Amino acid sequence: MYNLRKALEENKLLEIKVKLNEFNPVDIANLLEDLDHEETLKAFRLLNKDLAVEVFSNLSSEKQQQLIEATSDEEISRIVSSMFLDDTVDLIEEMPAGIVSKILRNTSPAHRKLINQFLKYPDDSAGSVMTVEYVALRTDMTVKDALAKIRKYGIKNESVSDCFAVDKERKLEGIVPINQLIINADDTKIADIMTDNIEKVEVDSDQEYVAHLFRKYDLSNMPVVDKEGRLVGIITVDDIVDVIDQENTEDFQKMAAMNPSDKEYLKESVFALAKHRILWLLILMISATATGTIIRKYETTLQSVVILAAFIPMLMDTGGNAGSQSSTLVIRGLALGEIKTSDIWKILWKEFRVSLIVGIVLAGLNFLRILCFDKVELKIIIVICLSLFFTVVIAKVVGGILPIIAKKLHFDPAIMASPLITTIVDACALMIYFSTATILLHI
Amino acid sequence: MYNLRKALEENKLLEIKVKLNEFNPVDIANLLEDLDHEETLKAFRLLNKDLAVEVFSNLSSEKQQQLIEATSDEEISRIVSSMFLDDTVDLIEEMPAGIVSKILRNTSPAHRKLINQFLKYPDDSAGSVMTVEYVALRTDMTVKDALAKIRKYGIKNESVSDCFAVDKERKLEGIVPINQLIINADDTKIADIMTDNIEKVEVDSDQEYVAHLFRKYDLSNMPVVDKEGRLVGIITVDDIVDVIDQENTEDFQKMAAMNPSDKEYLKESVFALAKHRILWLLILMISATATGTIIRKYETTLQSVVILAAFIPMLMDTGGNAGSQSSTLVIRGLALGEIKTSDIWKILWKEFRVSLIVGIVLAGLNFLRILCFDKVELKIIIVICLSLFFTVVIAKVVGGILPIIAKKLHFDPAIMASPLITTIVDACALMIYFSTATILLHI
Numbered sequence: 001m002y003n004l005r006k007a008l009e010e011n012k013l014l015e016i017k018v019k020l021n022e023f024n025p026v027d028i029a030n031l032l033e034d035l036d037h038e039e040t041l042k043a044f045r046l047l048n049k050d051l052a053v054e055v056f057s058n059l060s061s062e063k064q065q066q067l068i069e070a071t072s073d074e075e076i077s078r079i080v081s082s083m084f085l086d087d088t089v090d091l092i093e094e095m096p097a098g099i100v101s102k103i104l105r106n107t108s109p110a111h112r113k114l115i116n117q118f119l120k121y122p123d124d125s126a127g128s129v130m131t132v133e134y135v136a137l138r139t140d141m142t143v144k145d146a147l148a149k150i151r152k153y154g155i156k157n158e159s160v161s162d163c164f165a166v167d168k169e170r171k172l173e174g175i176v177p178i179n180q181l182i183i184n185a186d187d188t189k190i191a192d193i194m195t196d197n198i199e200k201v202e203v204d205s206d207q208e209y210v211a212h213l214f215r216k217y218d219l220s221n222m223p224v225v226d227k228e229g230r231l232v233g234i235i236t237v238d239d240i241v242d243v244i245d246q247e248n249t250e251d252f253q254k255m256a257a258m259n260p261s262d263k264e265y266l267k268e269s270v271f272a273l274a275k276h277r278i279l280w281l282l283i284l285m286i287s288a289t290a291t292g293t294i295i296r297k298y299e300t301t302l303q304s305v306v307i308l309a310a311f312i313p314m315l316m317d318t319g320g321n322a323g324s325q326s327s328t329l330v331i332r333g334l335a336l337g338e339i340k341t342s343d344i345w346k347i348l349w350k351e352f353r354v355s356l357i358v359g360i361v362l363a364g365l366n367f368l369r370i371l372c373f374d375k376v377e378l379k380i381i382i383v384i385c386l387s388l389f390f391t392v393v394i395a396k397v398v399g400g401i402l403p404i405i406a407k408k409l410h411f412d413p414a415i416m417a418s419p420l421i422t423t424i425v426d427a428c429a430l431m432i433y434f435s436t437a438t439i440l441l442h443i
Numbered sequence: 444m445y446n447l448r449k450a451l452e453e454n455k456l457l458e459i460k461v462k463l464n465e466f467n468p469v470d471i472a473n474l475l476e477d478l479d480h481e482e483t484l485k486a487f488r489l490l491n492k493d494l495a496v497e498v499f500s501n502l503s504s505e506k507q508q509q510l511i512e513a514t515s516d517e518e519i520s521r522i523v524s525s526m527f528l529d530d531t532v533d534l535i536e537e538m539p540a541g542i543v544s545k546i547l548r549n550t551s552p553a554h555r556k557l558i559n560q561f562l563k564y565p566d567d568s569a570g571s572v573m574t575v576e577y578v579a580l581r582t583d584m585t586v587k588d589a590l591a592k593i594r595k596y597g598i599k600n601e602s603v604s605d606c607f608a609v610d611k612e613r614k615l616e617g618i619v620p621i622n623q624l625i626i627n628a629d630d631t632k633i634a635d636i637m638t639d640n641i642e643k644v645e646v647d648s649d650q651e652y653v654a655h656l657f658r659k660y661d662l663s664n665m666p667v668v669d670k671e672g673r674l675v676g677i678i679t680v681d682d683i684v685d686v687i688d689q690e691n692t693e694d695f696q697k698m699a700a701m702n703p704s705d706k707e708y709l710k711e712s713v714f715a716l717a718k719h720r721i722l723w724l725l726i727l728m729i730s731a732t733a734t735g736t737i738i739r740k741y742e743t744t745l746q747s748v749v750i751l752a753a754f755i756p757m758l759m760d761t762g763g764n765a766g767s768q769s770s771t772l773v774i775r776g777l778a779l780g781e782i783k784t785s786d787i788w789k790i791l792w793k794e795f796r797v798s799l800i801v802g803i804v805l806a807g808l809n810f811l812r813i814l815c816f817d818k819v820e821l822k823i824i825i826v827i828c829l830s831l832f833f834t835v836v837i838a839k840v841v842g843g844i845l846p847i848i849a850k851k852l853h854f855d856p857a858i859m860a861s862p863l864i865t866t867i868v869d870a871c872a873l874m875i876y877f878s879t880a881t882i883l884l885h886i
Contacts, residue, residue: 159663161604220602291756313734328699409577
């Protein structure tokens with residue numbers, strides 16, 4: 001990568017100007033992140049106007065704030081008016097009050113009104129991920145009118161391959177791929193070349209549902225309408241990629257027993273990180289006490305055959321791992337829509353059979369291992385291996401169906417992941433272990 | 444949803460024809476999945492020709508096979524020649540040999556050559572996810588020539604908003620957004636309106652790297668070139684959404700100690716499921732034996748203060764959970780490129796501080812809980828809570844840095860997730876527990 005800092009120190013301004021303007025705005029933004037305040041300003045001012053806007057959109061909020069503080073009102077006005085509306089809204093949500101008022105002071109009243117409207121859409125709604133940079137065509141226009149409109153106003157968002165057909169009340173009627181405007185004759189009516197069987201969502205639809213539609217229908221963009229069916233924005237698939245990443249991150253966090261947070265790890269404060277983690281650790285810690293109670297109940301058993309304690313970690317860990325495997329597959333299947341709650345009996349039957357195979361193999365190998373390497377009575381080995389087998393079976397069945405039950409009860413299935421399953425399976429494992437021991441060893 | 448089966452039973456063919464042709468092909472495919480063989484054929488033949496191709500592409504491989512077996516050579520030839528090339532390649536990869544030869548017999552020699560070439564691209568490479576449905580324009584063409592070419596050949600893939608500019612040797616030179624063809628004058632040269640600073644990949648690039656570029660640069664499509672820089676295909680973002688889902692599923696599976704599989708859970712056989720799970724369970728089971736060895740070493744301690752055993756599950760579980768939280772955040776951060784291996788010291792310091800807070804809160808609350816509800820000696824409570832505190836600190840630090848070390852050693856960081864971290868932390872927890880007990884209780 002280009003050594004921008006060195007070039008700035010040597011004051012090679014012309015070289016920097018030429019070089020930077022050849023780069024992708026995302027890469028330039030990354031380069032600027034590593035510079036100090038003075039250097040950032042110096043480099044930013046060397047960018048061409050259009051490129052500057054794109055680079056600005058890709059900067060971290062700290063850098064954006066620095067730049068706005070050091071920038072004249074005119075320049076702010078120019079940058080903000082050229083940014084995509086969704087980027088402007090993100091910017092305003094991140095900035096402190098003083099900076100926000102500096103930005104809003106420099107936007108036109110119409111633009112300000114739009115921004116305010118966008119700020120009202122709830123987080124995670126279609127409204128919060130949509131953008132307004134699209135081409136709307138009236139259904140009664142001809143191809144010639146449409147082309148004239150596009151030539152006059154341009155297409156701000158070049159990655160959108162469709163225009164959107166609306167009636168006089170701006171009600172969404174259909175989609176017109178841009179290439180239809182190229183291949184059809186000038187006097188063709190938009191109404192005749194539009195596709196009217198289209199997927200759309202309302203502004204307050206959940207973004208996870210929107211992502212589901214994009215996946216299901218392989219969409220590259222989707223119109224967003226208000227309660228009356230009027231077109232208010234579009235969602236492009238590159239924003240859906242971000243939504244998918246965000247939803248997956250949330251699932252990973254929930255499955256590791258944390259409150260989800262969409263902030264990057266390195267940018268989150270130590271207190272926030274601790275706060276997200278403590279509650280679940282506490283709940284699970286107290287639940288694990290139940291497992292302790294089981295051990296206390298069998299204190300005398302344990303005192304007479306203390307070797308039994310040595311195999312508790314192996315039993316608990318294997319049970320927990322076996323259960324987590326099953327719950328993870330089912331949670332993921334539910335998230336991708338590959339598994340429905342009505343599949344519960346299929347899953348029960350499948351996990352039962354898988355657990356028989358896995359249980360027999362693990363118990364068998366464990367039997368041989370202890371027999372060969374440990375000095376343990378045969379009776380006790382049998383207790384250990386029988387317990388292991390039953391633990392694996394219960395773990396897999398419980399791990400497989402608890403996420404489905406959670407979903408049926410309208411909880412997030414992701415909470416039924418490794419930590420909670422482990423706690424439940426631990427209790428089962430010890431109960432099986434000690435009752436088998438009491439019976440077989442006649443204690 | 445439309446009750447297709449009922450309508451078929453009542454033989455309302457005209458109604459079905461009208462209804463079905465209004466639906467989205469993905470939805471029709473889902474409807475057909477629930478029908479038996481006869482019904483499927485009957486319904487499929489009612490579809491308009493173009494729609495039939497799209498529906499066919501969206502069917503499961505079982506249904507596709509049924510249809511091909513029951514379909515005439517001409518019809519197969521028509522369907523396959525209209526399908527997107529990447530869908531045809533997927534189809535051929537899924538079908539048994541007899542069906543494959545029936546398909547290939549009905550494709551043109553040129554098409555067959557392309558298919559064969561695609562079949563050679565390794566799984567997970569850019570070549571395996573790309574498609575050939577794009578418009579290539581020569582750099583020396585004018586806008587008028589380009590429009591004429593598009594009008595003549597059409598644009599098969601309507602979701603692609605770009606044309607690709609190549610030189611005489613088909614070397615990729617730039618990208619031309621379709622709207623540039625609309626807003627520029629007829630005699631403008633393609634070379635003058637193309638963007639030449641573009642992201643591209645080679646056919647054998649890894650699909651995970653391709654997904655990374657799409658994310659980083661917010662792309663909607665990307666050209667794929669061969670070793671000589673000649674354009675051979677494009678990748679569209681809807682296929683990248685599938686790649687992202689697949690990569691995430693793999694991470695979830697690895698993090699739950701399974702060999703990854705890209706087959707849907709419900710479609711995978713019981714033996715395959717068991718096979719993916721046994722190896723890691725076995726490795727972890729044997730590792731957990733080490734933890735057992737620690738307990739055996741302290742058998743006498745345990746025999747004299749058997750109550751200590753009751754708190755082993757709580758200590759092990761809390762340690763495992765605390766460690767998994769940290770490792771999950773770091774693994775996810777590495778996967779999204781938000782964390783680099785050079786951040787190891789930052790993470791160590793951050794996790795250390797988080798663990799101090801979490802450790803003090805958990806140990807403190809646990810102290811109060813045991814004091815109030817359990818009849819345990821104060822000395823023993825102190826042993827338990829001190830061990831809990833140190834276990835949490837070690838768990839979080841180990842959980843935070845092991846994924847980074849794995850990445851530095853070119854292992855997949857995802858293996859350093861809950862199961863392995865739990866096994867390591869368990870051993871630490873018991874060592875701390877028993878040594879603290881020996882020292883404080885003077886056993």
